[in-house]
Amino acid sequence: SQQGEEDPQALSIQEGENATMNCSYKTSINNLQWYRQNSGRGLVHLILIRSNEREKHSGRLRVTLDTSKKSSSLLITASRAADTASYFCATDRNDYKLSFGAGTTVTVRA
């Protein structure tokens, strides 16, 4: 079974707009990570947020974590065509084995 669930399943936005996707999970975690996957190939690590952190930034990415609600959000600002991909949240319950959600497919229209 999958630990995380992303919402929405799919998202279509205009270039330059912001994209927000959410992740909910079920059990306590050590950290939560976001990955990007292009065209069904390998996953690229985007950002990691630890359970004692609430917000983290990396370039155009902003991640929040609310452990009381067991949820996280990923915001991509000023989207580009190259951001078109599937985005996955993955939780690490301190056993170094990532549990992934089903992902959000983001399409950025030119």
Added chain:
Amino acid sequence: ETGVTQSPTHLIKTRGQQVTLRCSSQSGHNTVSWYQQALGQGPQFIFQYYREEENGRGNFPPRFSGLQFPNYSSELNVNALELDDSALYLCASSLKFGAETQYFGPGTRLLVL
């Protein structure tokens, strides 16, 4: 590019056959994990190897087995293939056991007919 390589990139097998997938970890990484990703789903953890020993296993039957070699390259073996084994198989390496960030290879797409 993460430095993790996998071979082959694509593979077609028939039900009942056996398959071996290979992964070369990023230089210096001693931990490797394998994941199965069915179409439209997120990756599912199969198992993890650390210093040639299996270190945890997901909800996969024993016909899924693995090896890690002294140079930290790795193999995933699947016996008695079933149609539902059709998926993208991803390996991921990390610098050391307990390292939080995993580096994924491009995957091997397996089709079982």
